[in-house]
Amino acid sequence: MATENTENNSFFQSVQRNFEKAANHTNFDRGILDQIKACNSILRIKFPVKIGEKIEVIEAYRVQHSHHKLPCKGGIRFSMEVDQEEVMALAALMTYKCAIVNVPFGGGKGGIKIDTKKYSVFELEKITRRYTSELCKKNFIGPGIDVPAPDYGTSAREMSWILDTYSSLFPNDINAQACVTGKPISQGGVRGRTEATGLGVFFGVREACSFKEDMEKLGLSSGIGGKRVIVQGLGNVGYHTAKYFQEAGAKLVGLIEFDGAIYDENGLDVDAVQAHRKTTGGILNYPGAVSYSDPAEGLEKSCDILIPAALESVIDKHNADRIQAKIIGEAANGPLTTEADEILHAKGVLVIPDIYLNAGGVTVSYFEWLKNLSHVRYGRLEKRFSENMYQELIDIIESTTEKQVSNLERKMILRGPDEIDLVHSGLEDTMIGSYREIRDIYVGQQGVEDLRTAAFVCAINKIGVAYQELGIFP
Ligand code: NAD
Numbered sequence: 001m002a003t004e005n006t007e008n009n010s011f012f013q014s015v016q017r018n019f020e021k022a023a024n025h026t027n028f029d030r031g032i033l034d035q036i037k038a039c040n041s042i043l044r045i046k047f048p049v050k051i052g053e054k055i056e057v058i059e060a061y062r063v064q065h066s067h068h069k070l071p072c073k074g075g076i077r078f079s080m081e082v083d084q085e086e087v088m089a090l091a092a093l094m095t096y097k098c099a100i101v102n103v104p105f106g107g108g109k110g111g112i113k114i115d116t117k118k119y120s121v122f123e124l125e126k127i128t129r130r131y132t133s134e135l136c137k138k139n140f141i142g143p144g145i146d147v148p149a150p151d152y153g154t155s156a157r158e159m160s161w162i163l164d165t166y167s168s169l170f171p172n173d174i175n176a177q178a179c180v181t182g183k184p185i186s187q188g189g190v191r192g193r194t195e196a197t198g199l200g201v202f203f204g205v206r207e208a209c210s211f212k213e214d215m216e217k218l219g220l221s222s223g224i225g226g227k228r229v230i231v232q233g234l235g236n237v238g239y240h241t242a243k244y245f246q247e248a249g250a251k252l253v254g255l256i257e258f259d260g261a262i263y264d265e266n267g268l269d270v271d272a273v274q275a276h277r278k279t280t281g282g283i284l285n286y287p288g289a290v291s292y293s294d295p296a297e298g299l300e301k302s303c304d305i306l307i308p309a310a311l312e313s314v315i316d317k318h319n320a321d322r323i324q325a326k327i328i329g330e331a332a333n334g335p336l337t338t339e340a341d342e343i344l345h346a347k348g349v350l351v352i353p354d355i356y357l358n359a360g361g362v363t364v365s366y367f368e369w370l371k372n373l374s375h376v377r378y379g380r381l382e383k384r385f386s387e388n389m390y391q392e393l394i395d396i397i398e399s400t401t402e403k404q405v406s407n408l409e410r411k412m413i414l415r416g417p418d419e420i421d422l423v424h425s426g427l428e429d430t431m432i433g434s435y436r437e438i439r440d441i442y443v444g445q446q447g448v449e450d451l452r453t454a455a456f457v458c459a460i461n462k463i464g465v466a467y468q469e470l471g472i473f474p
Pocket of ligand 1: 075150151152153154197232233234235236237238256257258295309310311312331332333358359361362
């Protein structure tokens, strides 16, 4: 696993370099740029947890990168790779991501340095609850302060432990449910959050592939249908991304997991691979596919679109040259090192950057936070009203045309929006609109060489203006 960034910059430095490259294309005062770049608050904690008969000291972090908008927002990661620099880099990416998709939050991120496979569910719960109470003590969590969400190694289950711990410490907070997002529906979660990041990745790549002239430069036709796709990481983000690509008519030629990679030119079925993984304990030896025990090999196989959806720095200066994909969709945060980015750029690969492409998660988290603050499910007020209006419309059409609308048509037209419809359409609109904003900068602003720089320019412009209009405290 190439998560160790041994090149001449760390993940955080590489984010800072991307920022500086873009900052050259903006007109902000150096002081404003420095303030945008800086991590505003960093919490590093060590706390004891009783594991079996032993006491273990757990290392954990929460970083609030930017307070230009509150609350701060960003996931919590459970992984042995967690360290302060990694969490700082991820928190910074969250600030830029939120700005790009017009979500009014500052960036944040949390991490606990543990190998989740070594602990029972009960022990993971103890660690998560203790971490949450530390965040409460230090004022690093709250609906208006800092709102975590799932990330690598965490899911709705951990979010419900966080909510329960927060609520028990702040029993009078009527907005307690908004202290964390990505929760189970029964705990105030919003429908559509689980698949949001993967669906957002799909919407983003689909939008990129819709520009005929951009695809022609890559020697590809426009549209998703028939495109050959490889996905690395079949967790929350990767699985849903793969599923949406498959449903849209793309061919999943390669899938990569911890234990290795599988490749089949004729296409793989992601659910069948998941079922195989469940019964055999891994993806290798999936019937009909070629297996590679080194997962990194899977990245280098022939495809049109490569989606790294695992961890950072998986493509570096050592393997970048062997990547055959024409489009790389960064579903994971920071999957390319700076050197890899340069090599791929020189090869003419279109890289759709993380700070835009995986923003579906935070976009739907924003919808969840709004739902929690308003204490009402999306669609509850308008669903019946819309259905009645559509019914009246059908009645008018039928009486004026003297034709009957078929039962199937009636069923389609009459349905008022449910929460899931509203969330998916809000996400689709966000991903399409933001891609166009970034592409306009890329195509229209001289010297902006790639989509990543364009995305950073887009973010810096929005945050810079916010700081200017906020005024700096004297
Ligand atoms: P996850 O824990 O659900 O899944 C990650 C998967 O990657 C696991 O199945 C793991 O076995 C696999 N994996 C790990 N190392 C691998 C390797 N070297 N090769 C192949 N597979 C490997 O995590 P996730 O939530 O899907 O997050 C994945 C990435 O997406 C992270 O970079 C995360 O920061 C980013 N992200 C997640 C969200 C979200 O909503 N969950 C939002 C934005 C960005």
